[in-house]
Amino acid sequence: MNNISVIIGTQWGDEGKGKIVDLLSENADYVVRFHGGNNAGHTVIVGGKKYPFHLIPAGILQPKAVGVIGNGVLIDLEVLSSEIKMLQDEGMDLKKKLIISDRCHLILPYHKALDLAYENARGKNKLGTTGRGIGPAFADKVSYNGIRIHELMDWNLFIEKFKFQAKIKNEILKTFDVALIKIDEELKKIADLRKIILPFVGDTFVATQKAINEKKNILLEGAHGVMLDIDFSPYPFSTGSNVITGAVNTGAGIPVQKVSEVIGVVKAYTSRVGGGPVPTELEGSLADELREKGGEYGTTTGRARRVGWLDLEAVKFACQISGATHIVITKIDVLSGFEKIKVCVEYQLPSSVIPTSSSVIARSETTKQSNKISYSSCGYKELARVIPIYKEFSGWKEDIMDIKKFNDLPKNCQDYIKFIEKFLEVPIKIISTGPAREEYITPTP
Ligand code: IMP
Secondary structure: OEEOOOOOOOOOOOOHHHHHHHHHHHHOOEEEEEEOOOOOOEEEEEOOEEEEOOOOOOOHHHHEEEEEOOOOOOOOHHHHHHHHHHHHHHHOOOOOEEEEEOEEEEEOHHHHHHHHHHHHHHHHHOOOOOOOHHHHHHHHHHHHOOOOEEEEEOOOHHHHHHHHHHHHHHHHHHHHHOOOOHHHHHHHHHHHHHHHHHEEEEEEHHHHHHHOOOOOEEEEOOOOOOHHHHOOOOOOOOOOOOOOOHHHHHHEEEEHOOOOOOEEEEEOOEOOOOOOOOEEEHHHHHHHHHHHHHEEEEEOOEOOOOOEEEEEEHHHHHHHHHHHOEEEEOOOOOOOOOOEEEEEEEEEOOOOOOOHHHHHOOOOOOHHHEEEEEEHOOOHHHHHEEEEEEEEEEEEOOOOOOOOOOOHHHHHHHHHHHHHHHHHOOOOEEEOOOOOOEEOOOOOO
């Protein structure tokens, strides 16, 4: 049987998936992105060198792995071409190493302009998007106004479609009173970029079906995290795509029953970029310390991330909905030196709160009887009001980055890790103890 593994972020993204993807790609024949766009960022450190990825699967750095960008991924031509260049400058011959689905939709300049215009217009209610045009590009996709990457092959038709869309978008941009798209200038840029990208565009379904039939190993590289899933996040504090396991079917054409392993990546604490409720968020000096130690600044936007304690109520939901067969715990080293470490094990609503979101009204049986509320029953308003119930752990002082055996970890660190595994009821596959490829522990049962 071939091994088809899916990597899913179980929090708000930035769980440290890049390193795990790189690590697990060692035996992969194909590494596949299946959703999102260049709002995602995966950083891989190999031989002391940092490789930031936004579109190309991070697993491509492994010599054997072929990178596939599935149809569910939105493509910004400029970002993709600079990633192609980064790898070619390293001497990588991408001809047989990269395939981009011809069905991918494009993020075009007007999508980015609209994303920013909507955000500015929202004022104090802004969502904190990455500004990469994700929402507007997905909106065009589902309203049949999108332009797909294969359309770059028929240049005259592309020009016609681009002009039609850009003119409409300029009308909308006018209402926001912002700069309009310079249509001919943008077309000139796209004309150059298409030459770089078209050689890699093909039918990825054929490639992945062949791989499945030939019993090859496939690693599906999730981006973002379940708490940003367009359906299962506290909407509208969401990203535009489905993040959960089912998206491998819609976003890469891989039948779900072929998946043999779902790996949920759990960062040892929480971080969030952008707006929206984060029940375990910390403030003040503790937050600053965690942010600095964890280097919690966005790979994509450079923004300082909001940070907090691990929220197992939310992560449990993420593991359940994505069918996690294993978890990977990342950045445990960042917690070294904290005197006390807390973990959220339950949410409670203050008794004064009357649930208002439709999801809560539909499932209000539990809330009638007690103040306990599950993550899945929370709309964004409830999530903003929940009281996290914590379990407190004593910390450890030792630097654990060089430790290679679970039993050599400080006792308090072992207890913390064992608690997570027991609470989630999902076995741990890997514990990551530092940013570099070799810094990890495989726990023995
Ligand atoms: P968008 O995806 O740019 O539309 O942004 C929507 C929300 O998702 C914002 O809060 C972003 O900060 C967040 N977001 C999108 N992608 C990622 C990611 O890969 N990591 C962390 N946050 C993300």
